[in-house]
Amino acid sequence: MTITFAERADQLCDRLRDMEHQAEEGDQLFYCAYLLGLLGLHSSVEGEGREEFDHAFAEILQETLQTEGVESTDQENIKALWDEVSSAA
Numbered sequence: 001m002t003i004t005f006a007e008r009a010d011q012l013c014d015r016l017r018d019m020e021h022q023a024e025e026g027d028q029l030f031y032c033a034y035l036l037g038l039l040g041l042h043s044s045v046e047g048e049g050r051e052e053f054d055h056a057f058a059e060i061l062q063e064t065l066q067t068e069g070v071e072s073t074d075q076e077n078i079k080a081l082w083d084e085v086s087s088a089a
Contacts, residue, residue, distance in 0.1 A: 004047070004048050005043070005047040008053040008054070009039050010043070012035075017036070032081070034078055035082060038061060042057060054086045061079065
């Protein structure tokens with residue numbers, strides 16, 4: 001059975017919320033909140049497939065990080081968290 005984009009976004013948000021509750025430092029909370037906010041904005045996009053969603057979201061994430069001028073260290077940490085969450089969820 002193929003997963004919808006909305007279902008995939010929900011999976012990822014659930015995982016991020018778990019990580020957010022366990023976070024002990026402010027940076028980790030920021031990275032989780034950043035991804036949660038962006039996932040919330042893009043969870044209503046129509047489509048199907050885990051890999052398709054993850055690929056599309058990774059592109060959106062990269063564009064958004066650059067557009068918003070997020071510092072390079074934070075960009076790397078947010079993308080690393082995305083890689084961790086997307087492979088674990």
